[in-house]
Amino acid sequence: MRASFTLFSVCLYALLSSGTSSGDDRRWLMSLVDLVELDYEDNCEQRATASWNELIGAPKGLAKKLERDKAFGILSRQQTAEVKSAVSPKALASDDLLKRRVKLLLQPGDTLLEPEQWIRLVTFGNTALHKLRFATDYYCGTQTNCTLRELNRNMAKQHDEDVLLRMKNSWEQKLPNQKEYLEHILPLLRNASKENGYKTVEEYWDSLAEYEGALLKVREIWDYINPLYVKLHKYIALKLKGADAVGKPLPVHLLKSLNGDDWSNIIENLLPERADIYQKLHVHLRLQEYGGLKAFKQAENLLKFLEIGEIEPEIFAESYFNGSCPTSIVDSCKPNKLRFVTCGDISLVNYIEAHEAVTKLKYKITSALHSNNTYVLREATRYSAIYEAIPGFISLLSLNPHTLDRAKLYPLERFNYNPNYHRLVLQLIIALRDLPKLNYYIAADEWRLKVLTGTIPSSKVAASWKEFRANFSMLETSDKDILGDSYVLFNKPFVGKFMGIILKYQIYQSFAEELISDDYDLVKHVMEKNERLIEPMIRGFSAKWPEMVSDLLAKRENSLEYTGLTDYFRLLDEYLDNQLDPSTDSNDIAEYVDPPETDVSQERVPDENDIPINQNNIDLKQIPVDTNGNIMDNVIDTGGDNHNKFSFETSTVGVLEIKNPVATGEHNEETRPKEASYNTYWWIGISVALVVIIALVAIIARKRHSHRKQLERQRRENTVA
Ligand SMILES: *[C@@H]1O[C@H](CO)[C@@H](O)[C@H](O)[C@H]1NC(C)=O
Ligand SMILES: *[C@@H]1O[C@H](CO)[C@@H](O)[C@H](O)[C@H]1NC(C)=O
Ligand SMILES: *[C@@H]1O[C@H](CO)[C@@H](O)[C@H](O)[C@H]1NC(C)=O
Ligand SMILES: *[C@@H]1O[C@H](CO)[C@@H](O)[C@H](O)[C@H]1NC(C)=O
Ligand SMILES: *[C@@H]1O[C@H](CO)[C@@H](O)[C@H](O)[C@H]1NC(C)=O
Ligand SMILES: *[C@@H]1O[C@H](CO)[C@@H](O)[C@H](O)[C@H]1NC(C)=O
Helix, strand or coil: CHHHHHHHHHHHHHHHCCCCCHHHHHHHHHHHHHHHHHHHHHHHHHHHHHHHHHHCCCCCHHHHHHHHHHHHHHHHHHHHHHHHHHCCHHHHCCCHHHHHHHHHHHCCHHHHCCHHHHHHHHHHHHHHHHHHHHCCCEEECCEEEECHHHHHHHHHHCCCHHHHHHHHHHHHCCCCCHHHHHHHHCCHHHHHHHHCCCCCHHHHHHHHHCCCCHHHHHHHHHHHHHHHHHHHHHHHHHHHHCHHHCCCCEEHHHHCCCCCCCCHHHHHHHCCCCCHHHHHHHHHHHHCCCCHHHHHHHHHHHHHHCCCCCCCHHHHHHCECCCCCCCEEEECCCCCCEEEECCCCCCHHHHHHHHHHHHHHHHHHHHHHHCCCCHHHHHCCCCCHHHHHHHHHHHHHCCCHHHHHHCCCCCHHHHHHCHHHHHHHHHHHHHHHHHHHHHHHHHHHHHHHHHHHCCCCHHHHHHHHHHHHHHHHCEECCCCHHHHCHHHHCCCCCHHHHHHHHHHHHHHHHHHHCCCCCCCCHHHHHHHCCHHHHHHHHHCCCCCCHHHHHHHHCCCCCCCCCHHHHHHCHHHHHHHHHHHCCCCCHHHHHHHHCCCCCCCCCCCCCCCCCCHHHHHHHHHHHHHHHCCHHHHHHHHHHHHHHHHHHCCCCCCHHHHHHHHHHHHHHHHHHHCCCCHHHHHHHHHHHHHHHHHHHHHHHHHHHHHHHHHHHHHHHHHHHHHC
């Protein structure tokens, strides 16, 4: 109301002052935009209250939310029309921020649908989600009537195939009508594209993702990631169902998943022999009760450590920990007025996701603060990969050995003892979450585009999701399980989330590559360079995200690359190769699979059956054997650590492996100037050590090179196939 009245005055003012100069045009447009945003802001607060009540299951929550969402579409159309009438090239000249705001206001996305169509969309989506969220008669095995949260919790624990299938079926029965979706909801995308000025839905989605040719890029990237996905899939089939099942579609309920987008629940079937770190994490999460608020507090601790800042206590105090996961954030568009609903369950996945959620909160708070709380710069309908990638990156850091140590989940000494075994397990944990997501995201976008463009004949559409999922994802799903997802129900593209996952590994890689210094704590290093993360948060939606990528990565390039991800998972990739085809690299397999039972005790003797890269340790130990013991320790500790830590995790393997031992040598020279009598021995020791290291590095590099070639070959074969 307030805003509308002021708007009236502004219009009057504009009418009266005829013959405006371009400065006046600009000022007028500016005040109009400010007012439009104020209207949005008022509406945002009311909508947030309604959303909140719906999420926590308050009486009439759904009805109020529907009402608010309907009103929002109508408001958005009006405001867009108003801004359109006031825009002129003159008024926009030389003010980039204003240009940006106007652009976002003029293309608000699906709200431009005709009111009747918009209402149909939000009614369908909200009603479906509400039903799924609050149904109390899911099948949970022993318990017959249970909630969604109990269903999720029990699915993770259940081992009986038939029970799992019945659980999944009880969820499927709650999904909305598929025919209605295909006939009346999905096609709205064509209309929304048109209203926003795009010829095709793909162009429209590209524009919402603000990346030129986003979907093309995503397809291209997937071709390079698919081989790893396929390997993980084959390994799972092998472990769960034996050699005969390899290469065939896996039923999603066997993956203890409702729609196959996350395979974390089957981790215990997949762990390599040495999975000490997983057992400890599992136990310590429970001992420390890192679920609900405590998980969020722990995530906040990581943000504090990174000096990204803390979360205002009121936000935690007003949030609700007795709802369902994944976490939903509700933003009231007022400074620090954010709340979230989550589940209080303790699990590794929830712990990791708490880190993402807390970072998203911080992201929103920071953008809002620096956009002067401008509505459209904080709530734009754009799918920013950076908004997904930075929280994702923080969640990767949550499993960093140093973070685990600080969180008292796994001691660093123990980690350093047999690091690659632990690293492998951590990579598996992360891969089971991210690879199925990437696949699901691209599958869901591709399938929807295929349906919309008529590539799939209409007679076959009804069964086509199942078929597509079997072809593309090697998963056996139902025809309609895609309808449990809010992004699908509201016709939103996943392409931004896909690109976010890719980008998070690029961020990881960019920081990890810089660690050629003495400081090997990646988290500390990120803290020292945290402005790279904070800057995009500050800029929020004031620029397109691709423009910020180059600063974020501290590199010249600004494009998405798959190599960050494939390099991150190299250790897992090699492990899967060995597991699937023990003949390929018999050396590795011997050392991986059959470690002696030299219990992972506290002593600092390197394990002789460590994987090849660790043989550096052994040799280093042998060489300077008759020199000063402390020096030896130094060489082993820093040099060895280094190899272990980064050799598999960055693309600059060669650089790191060659540089570090030398750095270690210099370091020793400086710190031990007094040991004159040992000097000669020491130098001989070091020279021999260096020669051996260089030889080893050369061998490893060659092996790695040939391995890489092999991977490339496989990839090509896979792409061709
Ligand atoms: C489960 O709920 C249904 C209806 O919601 C009811 O008919 C049935 O008796 C309930 N079963 C149990 C075991 O509580
Ligand atoms: C798209 O818009 C056209 C014209 O306004 C309308 O006839 C059609 O029904 C709309 N599509 C859907 C799925 O509502
Ligand atoms: C959490 O929700 C469940 C039902 O969803 C209810 O039985 C329980 O009392 C709630 N606990 C708290 C602390 O509100
Ligand atoms: C916020 O306001 C300040 C001072 O009014 C201005 O300098 C700055 O450009 C504004 N930032 C945005 C993003 O609007
Ligand atoms: C699945 O693959 C088969 C054989 O390659 C193909 O005929 C079919 O059209 C594909 N289905 C979908 C939905 O892509
Ligand atoms: C990315 O970099 C290329 C050249 O390296 C440049 O042409 C392009 O405009 C940049 N894109 C963005 C969004 O900054």
